[in-house]
Each structure stands twice: as C-alpha cells, then as structure tokens.
Amino acid sequence: MDYKAYRRRKLILCIALFLSLLAVSLFSLSSGPYHVPLREVLAVLLGGGGKDDRLVLLGIRLPRIVAGILVGASMGVAGAVLQGYLRNPLATPFTMGVSHGAMFGASLAIILGAGYSLNSGQVFLNNPYAVVLFAFLGAISATLVILALARLRGLSPEAIVLAGVAMSSLYSALTTLVQYFANELQLAAMVYWSFGNLARATWRENAIMAVAFALIFAYFLIKRWDLNASTLGDEIAKSVGVNIERERLIGTLLSAFITSVTVAFVGVIGFVGLIAPHSMRLIAGGDYRSLIPLSALAGALLLVSADTVARLIVSPMTLPVGVITSFLGAPAFIYLLVRMEGRR
Template sequence: MDYEGYVARKLSIGLFLLLSILAVSLYSLSHGAYSLSVGEVVDALLGGGTEGARLVVWNIRMPRIVAGLLVGASLAIAGAVMQGFLRNPLATPFTMGVSHGAMFGASLAILLGAGYAESSGRISLDNPYAVVLFAFIGAISATAVILALARLKGLSPEAIILAGVAMSSLFVALTTLVQYFADELQLAAMVYWSFGDLGRATWRENGIMLAAFLPIFVYFVVKRWDLNASLMGDDVAKSVGVDVERVRLISTFLAALITAVSVAFVGVIGFVGLIAPHAIRLVAGGDYRFLVPLSALAGALLLVAADTIARLVLSPMILPVGIVTSFLGAPAFIYLLVRMEGRR
C-alpha cells in the first residue's frame, strides 16, 4: 500500500505538470500583439475560425510553443542524466562546453560568409541553415573531445567535469578571436544568434528536434535503473551488472546530442537543465524511474512559461527567452552552491 501511494504521488505530480503545460500553452496561444479569446483559439486549433486566427495560431504561435516544449524537455532530461552519471548536482550539458561550442561554430559560419542582412532595423541571417550546421558541429565536437579523452584515459566523473570547463574556456577564446576579425554587421549577427529565441523554429525544425528527442528519451527511460545504481557509486553499480563506463559515455554523448540539436536551432538557452531536474528532486525525490519523465515535463513547462513572459512583459517588443531563463537560473545556481557548501 505504501508503494502504491508512492507511485500515486509521482503520477499526481506528473498530471499537475501536464495540466499546467496545457494551461500555459493555451494562455500563450491567446495572448500577444494579436489577442485572441480562448474560444477563437480552440476554433482555430480545430480548423475553424477566421483565417487570421488560424494564421496566428498555426503559423506563428504554435510552432514557437512546440519548440519550447521540445527544447525545454531536451535540456531538462539532459541535465538530469548528467547530474546522475557524473554525480555532480551542478552538471549540465553546458558544463561540457556544448553552448560555447555552438556559439563558436555559429560565429565562424557568419564570418565565413553565412551572411547577415538588415531588415527593418533588425539583423537576420542570409543562410540560417549553414549557421545551424556549424553550430551543431561546434556543439557536439566539444563533447566528442571530452568523451574521447575519457575513453582513452579513463577519466573519472570529476575529471570529465573539469575537462568540460577547459573546453568551455577554449571555445570562449576561439569565439572572441572570431569576433575580433568580424566587421560591425557580422558581430551584430553573432550576438543576435547567441540570444535564445524560440521564434526561429518552424515546423521543419520542430520535426528534426522531435526525431532526435524521442529515441534518446526512450533510451534514458530504459536505463533508469542504471542511473539509480550509479548514484550508489561505481562499485555498487558494477556489482549489479552495470557497465558503468560504457553507459556513462553513451548517456553523456546522447545528452549532449539532444542539447546540440536544440541549441543549433534556437540559440543558447541556459539553466533549464539545472533548474528543472532540481525542482523535481525537491518535490518528487531522486528516483530516476520518475525523475527523467517528470524533468522533461518540468523543463517543457519552464521554457514555455519563460517564453510567454519574454513575449508579453514588454509587448510588442519580444525579449530573447534566454534572458528570462538566465534571470531565473542565476539565483537557483547560487542557491545550489550555498546548499552544497552547507553540507560540508
């Protein structure tokens, strides 16, 4: 009976998160520069209503919300998995240099001719898919180097974290070097790309992100027992049949992969992979059977809510969602540092 209550509590948290996502998404669909009533949104979703309402809902706001759901869920489960396998509560894919690698790749693409254009006072990219490709290569290369070192030299989880910090510093230096040789418009385009913006995602990009997310999410759910065992230490995990080094390397790579796909399409969005898993741990505990799916829901809710705030707080001006998540994440990061020091 106690176990049934334990599971029921986790399911109730999941149901609450799911209903919250639906409520925030509906609010986001109905509010903006072109406001719609809930009835008009529902009609548009069902294929009815006015042409203007359908255009706003299906072509402008819905792709943005779907992108928020996918990116938020991807970043959250990537953070949860890395925190488990690397046994560090501050570990996220960005600790591995993913975001800095993506920024370097995007900046290099712009410098090499991916281009820029001024449109109504805004900076836009002439060839966004070239930038996406370079950003993805930069993002995944940071993790590839670290995991290659871990495989060849048998790095510990702590050493992997430190290697990630070193790669981040290297890519920051390379990005600064690229920006030094850029002209004013190229530099503006680089800065513009670095702002996390869900509005860049169309249905095509969402399809690619979904195709990357689903199999990796299933893999992490299948490996939930390995994650629980790894929390007890490598020796305990090996004693129950877990190939710790192999699973750690594969899981870290997959976590970095879905992060790289997300960052390449929407830019740098920080702290979601830190906030969402820890919020779930506070209310649902650290059992990875539930932590992975609940973190995905929490990350999706967090990013859609943050993007709604970014769209509406200074409407009609739209803030980059990365700014909002950074405002939320910085206090959370400091809180975790203080909490870790208090346990010593």
C-alpha cells in the same frame, strides 16, 4: 500500500505538470499584441476559426510553443541524466561546453560567408541552415573531445566536469578571436544568433527535434535502472552488473547530442537543464523511473512559461528567452552551490 501511495503521488504530479503545461500553452496562444479569445483558439485548434486567427496561431505562435516544449523537455532530461551519471548536482548540458561550442561554430559560419542582411534595424540570416550546421558541429565537438579524453585516460566524473569547464573557456576564447576580426554587420549577426529565440523554429525544425527527443528519451527510460545504480557510486553499480564507464560515456554523449540539436536551431538558452531536474528531485525524489519524465515535463513548462513572459513583459517588443531563464537560473545555481558547500 505505501508503495501504491508513492506511485500515486508521482502520477498526480505528472498530471499536474501536464495540465499546467497545457494551460500555459493555451494562454500563450491567446496572448500577445494580436489578442485571440480562448474560444477562438480552441476553434482554430479544432480546424475552424477565421483566416487571420489561423495565420497567427498556426503559423507563428504554435510552432514557437511546440519548440519551447521540445527544447525544454530535451534540456530537462539531459540535465537529469548528466547529474546522475556524473554524480554532480551542478552538471548540466552546458557543463560539457555545448553552448560555447555552438556559439563558436555559428560565429565561424558567419565570418566565412553565411549570408546576413540588415532590415529595419534588425539582423536577418539569409542562410540559417549553414549557421545551424556549423553550430551543431561546434556544439558536439567539445563533447567528443571530452569523451575521448575520458575513454583514453579514464577520467573520473569530477574530472569530466572540469574538462567541460576547460572546453567552455577554450571555445569562448575562440569566439572572441573570431569576433575580433568581424566587421560590424558580422558581429551583429553573431550577437543576434547567440540570443535564445524560439521563434526561429519552424515545423521542419520541430519535427527534427521531436524525432531526436523521442529516441533519446526512450533510451534513457530503458536505462533508468542503470541511472539509479550510478547515483550510488561506481562500485555498487558494477556489483549489480552495470558497465558504468560505458554507460557514462554513452549517456553523456547522448545528452550532449540532444542539447546540441536544440541549441543549433534556437540558440543558447541556459539553466533549464539545471532548474527542471533539481525542482523535481526536491519534490519527488531521485528515482529515475519518475525523474526522467518529470524533468521533461518540468523543463517544457519552465521554458514555455519563460518564453511567454519574454513575449509579454515589454510587449510589443520581445525579450530573448535566455534572459528570463538566466534570471531564474543564476539564483538556483548559487543556492545549489551553497548547499553543496554546507554538506562538506
């Protein structure tokens, strides 16, 4: 009976998160400098509505919201998995140097000739897919180096996190070096790319992110028992038949891969992979059978909400969504750090 009540609570929480995400998404669709009443929003989603409403909702706002859901869910799942395999509550996709590697790759693409232009005081990338490709290669390269070291030298989970910090520092230095030799327009383009911006994602980018998320989400669901075993320590995991070194390497690589895909398309957005898993762990516990889907829903809800605030707080201007998530994430990071020290 207690187990049935336990599962019922998890199901209720999932439904509550899903309904909250749906409500925030509808509010985001309706709100903005061009206000669309909720009944018109529903009419457009059902295939009707006026031409202007359809253009704004389906061409501009809906792709942005879908991107927020996919990016937030991807980062939430990646953060939950890394924290489990590395047994470190501060581990996130960006601990592996993903964001810094992406920033270096994008900066390198721009200084090597990726097109950019200045229009009405704003910088536009004329060849964004070249920047996306270089950003992806930079993001995944840091993780591949760390995983190669872990494989060859048998690094512990703590050492893997420290190696990620070292790679982040290295890529930050390389980015600074590239920026030093950039001209004013190139530097402006680099800074523009570094701002997390969900508006960059079109339906094509959303489709790519959706396929990547679906495959990796399914894999981690299959491996949920291995994740539960890994949180109890390597010896216990091995005693129940889990090849913990192999699973840790694969899980870390896939988490970094799904993060690098999203970062390459929308830029750097931090702390979602930290806040979403921890909030769900505090509410629902650390059972990965439920933590993985809950972290996905919580990450999606967090990022869509943050992006809605970023669009509306100084409307008609739009703040980078990374600013909002950083305001939320910095106190959460400090809280977790103090909590970890208090347990020692």
